[in-house]
Amino acid sequence: MNFASVRIITDDVDRLVEFYEKVMGVSAERPAPVFAELVVPSCTLAIGHTQTTQLFGIDAVVSDNNRTVIIEFRVEDVEAEYVRLKPFVDNWVKEPTMMPWGNRSMLFRDPDGNLLNLFEPVTEDAIKRFKGRH
Numbered sequence: 001m002n003f004a005s006v007r008i009i010t011d012d013v014d015r016l017v018e019f020y021e022k023v024m025g026v027s028a029e030r031p032a033p034v035f036a037e038l039v040v041p042s043c044t045l046a047i048g049h050t051q052t053t054q055l056f057g058i059d060a061v062v063s064d065n066n067r068t069v070i071i072e073f074r075v076e077d078v079e080a081e082y083v084r085l086k087p088f089v090d091n092w093v094k095e096p097t098m099m100p101w102g103n104r105s106m107l108f109r110d111p112d113g114n115l116l117n118l119f120e121p122v123t124e125d126a127i128k129r130f131k132g133r134h
Contacts (some may be wrong), residue, residue, distance in 0.1 A: 005037070005044035006071060009061045010112050013049045019110050020045060022075070025113070030114055042133075070107070070115045074081040074130065078104045085118075102126025 010016045017028045017036045024045070028036040034049035053061040075081050078096045091109035099105050102123030108116055121127045 003043070005046045006069075007046035007048055008071075008110075008112065009050055009053055010116060011050050011064070012111070013047055015111050016047050019088075023085065023110075023116065042074075046072065047113050061121050064112045066112075066114050069119050072117040072119060074133075075120055078106055078118060081118050082106055098122070102129075 008016060013036060017030075017038075020038050021028055023037050024040060026040060028038050028047070028111050029051050030036050034051050036047045038045045038047075038085060048099060050061075052105055082096050085108070089108045090111075091113075093107040093109060094105070095113065096106045099119070102125050103119040104122050105117050105119040110116060
């Protein structure tokens, strides 16, 4: 089994695509106006319009309603990312902070309220945990 992607459902695909293009530093692929994918070597972040949820069943997915999932990206330098993202991130949850498990992390919300964590392993144990991963 291979992990393929995480998909965010939204009422405003264009707004989220623009936001995640800035965060991830890649251009989205848009196979349809109601769907986009942002692909990096380690993962794919998909963004779909609420119209696409009709394919899954009534009320299977509700946009702007997530408070249990954190979308995480490992970065080379959390401090540099903080400076880069600060001008267009409106909802900061936690500025760069050292976590007990050895990562330096910052948390913020996308325009729909989904939580993102950008982190950098900094302790020897944390660096070992990620050695060899993309």
